Amino acid sequence: SDVYKRQYQRRVRGIEMLKVPHGRVGDKIQDLLTPALIVDLDVIEHNHEALKASMKDFPGIQVRVHSKSHKCPTLAREQIKRGAIGVCCQKLSEAEVMVEGGVTNVLISNQVIGAQRIKRLCALNRKAEIMVCVDNEHNIDEMAKIAEQLKVRLKVLVEVDVGSHRCGVQPQEAPSIVKYLKRYEPTLEFIGLQCYQGANQHVRKYSDRKQNVETVSSIVSTILSDLLKDNIVPKLVTGGGTGSYLFEAASGVFNEVQPGSYIFMDVDYLKNLDIKDEMTSIFKQSLFILSTVISDNSAKTHKEKGWYVCDCGLKAVSIDSGVPEVLSLEGKKLGNLVYISSGDEHGNLYDPDISAQSLKVGDLVKLVPGHCDPTVNMYDWIFAVRNGVVEDIWPISARGPGY
Numbered sequence: 001s002d003v004y005k006r007q008y009q010r011r012v013r014g015i016e017m018l019k020v021p022h023g024r025v026g027d028k029i030q031d032l033l034t035p036a037l038i039v040d041l042d043v044i045e046h047n048h049e050a051l052k053a054s055m056k057d058f059p060g061i062q063v064r065v066h067s068k069s070h071k072c073p074t075l076a077r078e079q080i081k082r083g084a085i086g087v088c089c090q091k092l093s094e095a096e097v098m099v100e101g102g103v104t105n106v107l108i109s110n111q112v113i114g115a116q117r118i119k120r121l122c123a124l125n126r127k128a129e130i131m132v133c134v135d136n137e138h139n140i141d142e143m144a145k146i147a148e149q150l151k152v153r154l155k156v157l158v159e160v161d162v163g164s165h166r167c168g169v170q171p172q173e174a175p176s177i178v179k180y181l182k183r184y185e186p187t188l189e190f191i192g193l194q195c196y197q198g199a200n201q202h203v204r205k206y207s208d209r210k211q212n213v214e215t216v217s218s219i220v221s222t223i224l225s226d227l228l229k230d231n232i233v234p235k236l237v238t239g240g241g242t243g244s245y246l247f248e249a250a251s252g253v254f255n256e257v258q259p260g261s262y263i264f265m266d267v268d269y270l271k272n273l274d275i276k277d278e279m280t281s282i283f284k285q286s287l288f289i290l291s292t293v294i295s296d297n298s299a300k301t302h303k304e305k306g307w308y309v310c311d312c313g314l315k316a317v318s319i320d321s322g323v324p325e326v327l328s329l330e331g332k333k334l335g336n337l338v339y340i341s342s343g344d345e346h347g348n349l350y351d352p353d354i355s356a357q358s359l360k361v362g363d364l365v366k367l368v369p370g371h372c373d374p375t376v377n378m379y380d381w382i383f384a385v386r387n388g389v390v391e392d393i394w395p396i397s398a399r400g401p402g403y
Contacts, residue, residue: 019380021383023381024393027390029329029383029388034290035317037289038290039287039383039385040386042386046284046286047283050283051082053282062085062256064084064086064107065080066109066241066259068090068373069373070264071094071376071397073097073098075263075394080105085105086106089107089398092117092124096120097398101397103128107194107238108121108133109238110133111135111139112143118143119146122146122154129155131157131191132155133159133167133194134157134159135169135177136177140156140184144187152187153188154188154189156190157194158190160194160223162196164196164197168194174193175227178232179232190232193238194239195239196238197240200243202243202268202271205277210247213240216239217251220254238256239257241259241260243272263286265284265286266287267321267369269281287368287372287375289366290364290365291312291347291364292364292365296359306352307348307349308348312347313342313346316345318370320371320374323338323339324369326349327367335351335353336351336352336353337350377396
């Protein structure tokens with residue numbers, strides 16, 4: 001038993017070590033251990049203001065930011081301070097962390113399935129204003145039963161599949177499941193419709209994104225008309241993301257939008273085109289991975305100069321939406337240098353134009369992630385930097401796969 005006790009104590013000490021940031025406020029970014037997740041506070045400020053300015057023409061539309069991009073209550077509270085009504089969370093465990101971190105208005109924009117999770121949902125509902133999505137009768141039945149047993153009233157949205165082809169009822173089935181849900185009032189209160197089209201966020205052409213949202217809005221408008229025949233008027237029609245939220249805001253159908261990645265941005269989002277078919281955005285890149293060049297021996301392997309290895313591999317950057325862009329510490333492009341995935345802890349950096357630049361072991365580079373959300377989820381801390389100095393350190397408290 002003493003052996004097991006010592007082994008347990010060692011595991012606990014190891015876990016506690018991981019909870020300590022590998023840098024301090026006041027450090028220069030050159031002193032951070034890499035790979036490190038950093039944000040530029042001046043750009044974060046710009047993105048806050050850009051979102052606020054973009055919504056001035058839509059005073060009746062509320063903004064509910066999606067926290068799955070950052071999973072950080074510190075940043076969520078700042079977004080609410082800047083005008084957001086609350087946050088979306090994609091998992092119940094994320095919502096629990098947000099509430100524990102001081103966020104009091106949360107939409108779980110996903111399904112909460114099974115008695116164990118529903119009981120947690122009911123407990124969380126006693127601490128904050130919580131809303132949750134449903135898309136099938138069995139889940140509604142179980143939710144109503146447990147909520148009634150625990151003497152809790154839950155606010156519920158019916159999720160509609162408007163093109164993502166993930167969760168959500170088919171549009172023609174939405175009125176019937178809304179009426180099924182309303183059978184359980186007041187235990188379950190029907191609040192509205194969740195109508196998020198995730199695939200549309202990354203459609204490149206402005207006109208195509210606009211057309212897609214018009215199609216979605218037409219679908220939702222038909223549902224609203226059908227519900228009105230039974231004197232049912234949803235309080236909330238919510239959806240849209242960073243790539244499309246202005247179209248939803250202008251639709252006359254949605255009264256809430258859900259941008260999330262705008263606060264950080266990534267390579268994929270920055271490929272979207274504006275109304276002039278130019279690759280520009282009102283939001284700027286604020287999120288970077290700081291990485292160290294750890295070897296130049298791959299040049300010998302490839303028998304060609306211009307090859308380097310950095311310490312950022314698959315465990316430090318998500319490449320599901322493409323590889324990261326490589327920048328200098330000052331944020332400038334390094335010739336034609338490209339990132340090539342080469343394992344869990346390694347990334348190859350290659351520039352065919354070897355005269356354009358010359359890295360050396362120990363140099364730092366900034367990587368712009370291809371997809372910000374899953375990249376952030378790999379880290380414990382965000383180092384908030386201004387003018388090259390760490391000004392604050394934010395825990396990514398809700399990181400992980402969620403449960």
